[in-house]
Amino acid sequence: MSYVDEVIERVIKENPNEPEFHQAVREVLDSLRPIVDKNEEAYRRDALLERIVNPERQIKFRVPWVDDKGQVQVNTGYRVQYNSAIGPYKGGIRLHPSVNLGIIKFLGFEQIFKNSLTGLPIGGGKGGSDFDPKGKSDREIMAFCQSFMTELCKYIGADTDVPAGDIGTGAREIGYMYGQYKRIKGVFEGVLTGKGLTYGGSLARTQATGYGLLYIVDEMLKCHNDTLVGKTIVVSGAGNVAIYAIEKAQQLGGKVVTASDSTGWVYDPDGIDLAALKEIKEVKRQRLTEYKNYRPNSEYHDGKGVWSIKCDIALPCATQNELNLEDAKMLVNNGVSVIAEGANMPTTADATEFILNSGVYFLPGKAANSGGVATSALEMSQNSERLHWSFEEVDSKLKGIMVNVYHNIDDAAKKYGYEGNYVIGANIAGFEKVAIAMTAQGIV
Ligand code: NDP
Ligand code: 2IT
Numbered sequence: 001m002s003y004v005d006e007v008i009e010r011v012i013k014e015n016p017n018e019p020e021f022h023q024a025v026r027e028v029l030d031s032l033r034p035i036v037d038k039n040e041e042a043y044r045r046d047a048l049l050e051r052i053v054n055p056e057r058q059i060k061f062r063v064p065w066v067d068d069k070g071q072v073q074v075n076t077g078y079r080v081q082y083n084s085a086i087g088p089y090k091g092g093i094r095l096h097p098s099v100n101l102g103i104i105k106f107l108g109f110e111q112i113f114k115n116s117l118t119g120l121p122i123g124g125g126k127g128g129s130d131f132d133p134k135g136k137s138d139r140e141i142m143a144f145c146q147s148f149m150t151e152l153c154k155y156i157g158a159d160t161d162v163p164a165g166d167i168g169t170g171a172r173e174i175g176y177m178y179g180q181y182k183r184i185k186g187v188f189e190g191v192l193t194g195k196g197l198t199y200g201g202s203l204a205r206t207q208a209t210g211y212g213l214l215y216i217v218d219e220m221l222k223c224h225n226d227t228l229v230g231k232t233i234v235v236s237g238a239g240n241v242a243i244y245a246i247e248k249a250q251q252l253g254g255k256v257v258t259a260s261d262s263t264g265w266v267y268d269p270d271g272i273d274l275a276a277l278k279e280i281k282e283v284k285r286q287r288l289t290e291y292k293n294y295r296p297n298s299e300y301h302d303g304k305g306v307w308s309i310k311c312d313i314a315l316p317c318a319t320q321n322e323l324n325l326e327d328a329k330m331l332v333n334n335g336v337s338v339i340a341e342g343a344n345m346p347t348t349a350d351a352t353e354f355i356l357n358s359g360v361y362f363l364p365g366k367a368a369n370s371g372g373v374a375t376s377a378l379e380m381s382q383n384s385e386r387l388h389w390s391f392e393e394v395d396s397k398l399k400g401i402m403v404n405v406y407h408n409i410d411d412a413a414k415k416y417g418y419e420g421n422y423v424i425g426a427n428i429a430g431f432e433k434v435a436i437a438m439t440a441q442g443i444v
Contacts, residue, residue: 210244212371
């Protein structure tokens with residue numbers, strides 16, 4: 001049996017009931033075959049793959065808090081500190097009822113290679129809780145965030161582990177967590193990113209993941225003598241990533257016709273009204289059903305369905321496994337030419353394989369959504385030097401980083417004989433740097 005297959009088998013056996021984690025490990029390790037084949041003896045001797053699939057540390061803790069009725073609620077908190085070979089652990093905190101250890105491990109594992117691709121000195125980590133922020137009052141959100149941080153603060157720090165936002169964790173939650181960290185530890189430091197602009201946050205971090213997604217798509221199109229101008233774009237999600245992907249897509253001349261949330265989706269043939277979407281989601285925290293009140297010509301549908309709309313470019317920006325084989329077939333039959341992942345692992349394994357075989361350009365999440373964490377690393381730099389850069393400065397750095405990520409994954413794919421396969425390119429390019437650092441640092 002090949003080394004890669006041995007390690008995949010072992011991961012499945014030792015981590016039962018964690019299908020998303022298995023999926024992420026399989027996707028990465030499958031892509032690494034060309035580089036593992038070349039270095040098999042040294043990697044086997046050093047158990048490099050066994051070490052890279054095993055988190056350095058995983059922390060699981062109780063999060064008790066009191067709701068508005070005086071009832072005590074208990075959630076579970078997690079932080080998986082996956083790999084610190086190239087920098088302090090870095091990755092978001094997901095607050096969603098579907099969170100469990102397997103979900104956090106899949107996200108943390110992906111984060112190692114994503115963070116490496118940015119070219120910045122950040123290791124991989126992820127955290128979260130099965131807490132559901134939906135329908136909670138501000139006070140309940142604060143109570144949860146304070147309790148979560150009361151435990152988490154023992155394990156993080158500006159030079160050890162720097163969490164940030166993800167699904168369900170935005171500026172409000174980061175603010176409450178930061179306040180509690182500062183109160184307990186007594187230090188004002190860059191321990192979280194995505195902070196508010198008045199207390200150490202970076203300009204353009206809010207926009208960064210969505211903007212970065214469009215910058216990398218734009219660069220890829222440019223390298224294939226094409227542009228975003230006049231393209232019809234389908235987006236899923238209506239959160240942080242989706243909103244700023246829509247904004248940049250519109251600025252670059254594309255027409256975005258859909259958005260979705262966990263209850264339904266909207267189709268607006270005249271192009272999404274971004275001001276309305278921001279008002280509904282960022283200000284009022286309402287459901288997408290409200291969108292029709294702003295745009296009477298739009299359609300609202302319950303459930304999922306954005307992938308049935310004919311488009312040139314598809315941008316999944318909601319959650320894992322939201323684009324399956326059936327969806328991929330619809331997109332390809334309708335003539336899609338680019339699929340780029342704003343979310344983490346939104347495309348199922350069989351859908352990814354089908355897309356790669358159909359000649360559609362496919363940019364995997366660890367490259368396509370890396371602008372968010374890259375800008376978090378820029379926030380860390382600003383915090384360390386106690387300076388604040390302008391929006392233009394951060395945005396232009398972000399753009400440069402995304403252009404570099406594209407060329408790194410494109411070059412790696414070519415170098416190993418898989419031109420145009422950006423899944424293989426991203427996994428190999430991300431892995432190479434981490435592998436060299438781990439080897440240099442000895443058996444730790
Ligand atoms: P938000 O919480 O801001 O938005 C998430 C969006 O996806 C919401 O519209 C939400 O709908 C929808 N959604 C969430 N879970 C589900 C589900 N199970 N089924 C259907 N819809 C769902 O999160 P972000 O925009 O920050 O994150 C979106 C994706 O991007 C995630 O995969 C995240 O890991 C990834 N990502 C985020 C980065 C960041 O900087 N924020 C960076 C890189 C990747 P509803 O409002 O109804 O819950
Ligand atoms: O998945 C991700 O890259 C994020 N949620 C952002 C992590 C970060 O540290 O900014």
